[in-house]
Amino acid sequence: PWGGAGLSGFASGRARIGEAWLIADHRHHHSIVAGGGHAGWTLHELLDHYNRRLLGSLADGMRGGCFPLMLKIIATSDSLSVQVHPDDATAERLGELDVGKTEMWYVLRASPNSKLICGLQPAVTRADLSEAIESGLREAIEPMLSAFSVAEGATVLVPAGTVHAIGADLVLAEIQQNSNVTYRLYDWGRKRSLHKAQAFEAIHFGLAHPGPNRPLGYPQRDGTCTVLAACRYFAAEHLAVNGVCPRETGGRSFHILLLKSGMLRLADGEGTWEQPLPEGRAVLVPGEQDEYVLMGGGECLIYYVPDLAKDIVGPLRAAGHSEEAIDALC
Template sequence: MDPLIFTPLLKRLVWGGRRLGELLGKRLGDHDDYAESWEIVDHGDDQSVVASGPLAGKSLRQLLDEFPRELLGRDAALAAEGFPLLLKYLDCHRVLSVQVHPDDEYASRMPVPDKGKTEAWYVLDAGPDSRIYAGLRPGVDAEQLATAVAEGSCQELLHAITPRVGECYFIPAGTVHALGEGLVVAEIQQSSDTTFRLFDWNRVDAQGRSRDLHVAEALAVTDFARGPVTAQTPVADTDGLQTLVRCHAFELRAAHWGASGESAASGHTLPIGTPVRLGGDNRMRLITVACGRVTIRQSEASKDDRPSITLGIGDSAILPAATGPISAESESGPTTLLVAQLP
């Protein structure tokens, strides 16, 4: 099975803008509120559809039904539950609401059961005044948070960070968080769309109406033992990649080519043209290009004989388990390739 490229699903929301098109090359309409590009998803009616090739037109759900072992390999037993991960890009033209996601146990008991939502962000762009709000300040308890929400001062209890391009932030289920104005991020998460909105910055629409909050549910799932969140420290691996996150739901890794503080905020980069090997171990992977351009090829033939696929910034693909070993490389830098896989 060849690498699979899908047509993105674009989501318009009140906090979105135009940078999914301007920065990532997504095909936008005339509106100015494009907030999310769902790159790879199998969640209810939200379905990625193969863009080209012999499987063009098939949804990710159909692929799981027809080719569970070819797609997921060692994790084929998970196919009956749906594709386990969701990959998206977000354009935070305005600050997002303060929110929190449930864990698997809580989500399974909801009237419409879902997966929990643990996620990680990789920062592609940030303005000088951009902020990430992640975690509560030390010592904040449920009573203090509920009071602050009622008084419209929730922001005073949030841990605020000034993020840099190339940083990664890990947001386990139960972590109170919000993405601030001016950010563009890639997000890998469990395949879930359950969000409890805790605070919306006292915003109202043109008719003076505020968005619905889910305060009771948010307080019930918040992990008050988890304090402030900081950027992940990348761990250099022997295969040329870095591990950014390793958790119960996914692993997120990165390959950086070329010396650039923006594409690799901390450390190890590969020389341009140096290939990294992915796959060949009966595991499925998601890949997306966060900076530059990456060419992928089958690893088992000579370079001149191997068909190749070039992915630009914002382009994503699934490398099915049955694809076998893949060579990925950048021919000009700086370049960053994000790689997500099941643990």
């Protein structure tokens, strides 16, 4: 009911699409390799065959031997439901097949009035929210939610247990734990089912959400890397390239690349292969690839499982960022 026109290019004949799962290894959808020697393989088959060579030394597969992260593009014409995702412990306690779900949004496109909801107002208690949800009244529920305006480039980390909703007229890149568990609290008068009991089990009351992240950058050869968000599940970076920009994985984790703008080519560090970074598709660099190179002029988003000390804190300290700013980002 809320899908937008921003993803119409992903499926012919469909004007409105809500989500495109670009990297997914889930019982509801498996990504398929588009080209090369493994064309036609699913991501799950790749992981089953290559395991650590695909994941890297640090990243771990999940329950059922699945890939740990999922990358989506979300396009909205209307607001999504007010909802919450459980953390790992709560998902297990409630008998879910999936793990919990911490996620991060990066705004690719926004209208002048676009908003995101993330968190409850600090004074809201379990009893307050329960009474408002039971009333079903928008005027009772909306004042309890923490909403803020966003523009292109805004980044928001959404820890599991955080009440949230994506507003209308947005296109987002969403990186998340590999989970599809959502508990709806309120659906703006639409008649879909709600999951009030599970939602109240999952909500982390008393934790104020800080709002959009304050990314921190540092220079790289022929480029600038900006750390958008980092947690134990994933790191997200924006890389602006103008020339030949080498990137190191250290063999610790796969890297997921998503072109944002411009024209970039991807090559290995030894010069044995090279390919364009395609528009509208994600590229997965295996963890065993110690180094790769991005060439050209453009911007991309990069996601991976971080060693927080080596991949995030060290480079940001070296660039002169304060401990306070780094702590706020991690």
